[in-house]
Amino acid sequence: xxxxxxxxxxxxxxxxxxxxxxxxxxxxxxxxxxxxxxxxxxxxxxxxxxxxxxxxxxxxxxxxxxxxxxxxxxxxxxxxxxxxxxxxxxxxxxxxxxxxxxxxxxxxxxxxxxxxxxxxxxxxxxxxxxxxxxxxxxxxxxxxxxxxxxxxxxxxxxxxxxxxxxxxxxxxxxxxxxxxxxxxxxxxxxxxxxxxxxxxxxxxxxxxxxxxxxxxxxxxxxxxxxxxxxxxxxxxxxxxxxxxxxxxxxxxxxxxxxxxxxxxxxxxxxxxxxxxxxxxxxxxxxxxxxxxxxxxxxxxxxxxxxx
Numbered sequence: 113x114x115x116x117x118x119x120x121x122x123x124x125x126x127x128x129x130x131x132x133x134x135x136x137x138x139x140x141x142x143x144x145x146x147x148x149x150x151x152x153x154x155x156x157x158x159x160x161x162x163x164x165x166x167x168x169x170x171x172x173x174x175x176x177x178x179x180x181x182x183x184x185x186x187x188x189x190x191x192x193x194x195x196x197x198x199x200x201x202x203x204x205x206x207x208x209x210x211x212x213x214x215x216x217x218x219x220x221x222x223x224x225x226x227x228x229x230x231x232x233x234x235x236x237x238x239x240x241x242x243x244x245x246x247x248x249x250x251x252x253x254x255x256x257x258x259x260x261x262x263x264x265x266x267x268x269x270x271x272x273x274x275x276x277x278x279x280x281x282x283x284x285x286x287x288x289x290x291x292x293x294x295x296x297x298x299x300x301x302x303x304x305x306x307x308x309x310x311x312x313x314x315x316x317x318x319x320x321x322x323x324x325x326x327x328x329x330x331x332x333x334x335x336x337x338x339x340x341x342x343x344x345x346x347x348x349x350x351x352x353x354x355x356x357x358x359x360x361x362x363x364x365x366x367x368x369x370x371x372x373x374x375x376x377x378x379x380x381x382x383x384x385x386x387x388x389x390x391x392x393x394x395x396x397x398x399x400x401x402x403x404x405x406x407x408x409x410x411x412x413x414x415x416x417x418x419x
Contacts, residue, residue, distance in 0.1 A: 116175045165180060215244075254276075267291060287316040289323075290323035293323040301330055325349045333360050
């Protein structure tokens with residue numbers, strides 16, 4: 113067990129919050145006994161941390177610094193001067209990420225941190241970038257970010273402009289496109305040129321496809337057809353989790369008639385006796401004429417949709 117994890121476990125035990133698994137890990141590391149009491153080795157480790165902390169940031173070992181900035185719940189807590197020192201001079205990506213997370217976790221980020229956070233976003237490691245990007249309101253500062261995890265963190269608190277959305281949508285990385293699809297409001301989602309996007313995506317196409325599928329009910333019939341016709345997604349993928357309207361089903365049927373029939377057959381071939389209930393789950397229209405026609409074609413009989 114790493115020193116930072118040992119200190120975390122010791123803190124949990126000292127706070128009286130340790131549960132069985134935590135106590136077992138501590139016992140395995142030799143810092144507590146079988147009854148959950150801290151051993152002399154554990155006490156020495158904790159008291160050494162307290163002594164170093166009392167002497168200030170510079171006296172802490174690397175694992176102790178990471179624990180103090182990222183996990184310590186007692187006093188004293190890192191000051192802004194400590195955090196600035198870490199972000200400006202530390203060579204530890206994990207420590208700088210923990211410091212950035214403290215700053216962005218405050219909700220409202222003070223203006224004096226802006227340049228420091230932007231520098232981390234532009235030049236930092238993945239961990240630093242992902243921690244710092246949450247606190248940046250300036251869209252131009254994230255315009256060149258290609259890390260999908262970092263972009264997802266930024267989208268969690270911001271809505272991209274049309275210009276940024278267009279740039280990301282035209283990218284080659286389907287993972288980045290998927291993050292965008294997940295984050296866009298419904299109206300902006302329906303404005304995407306899916307056919308053009310399918311033509312420019314080179315890798316991680318499946319990630320974008322699954323994000324489209326997760327919001328299939330929000331897509332226009334034309335977008336659904338484009339997804340199937342370009343091979344980016346299958347009918348079965350798009351029909352997997354959301355109720356679709358007759359217009360949406362008709363678009364899928366025109367794009368891939370056999371695939372649409374097979375999807376309905378695979379999903380409902382064993383459920384014909386419960387078809388009325390399944391209409392309500394799969395089709396948004398109360399009286400789905402398209403569904404009836406498709407089942408009539410397949411089975412040669414009429415289903416009224418009545419329970």
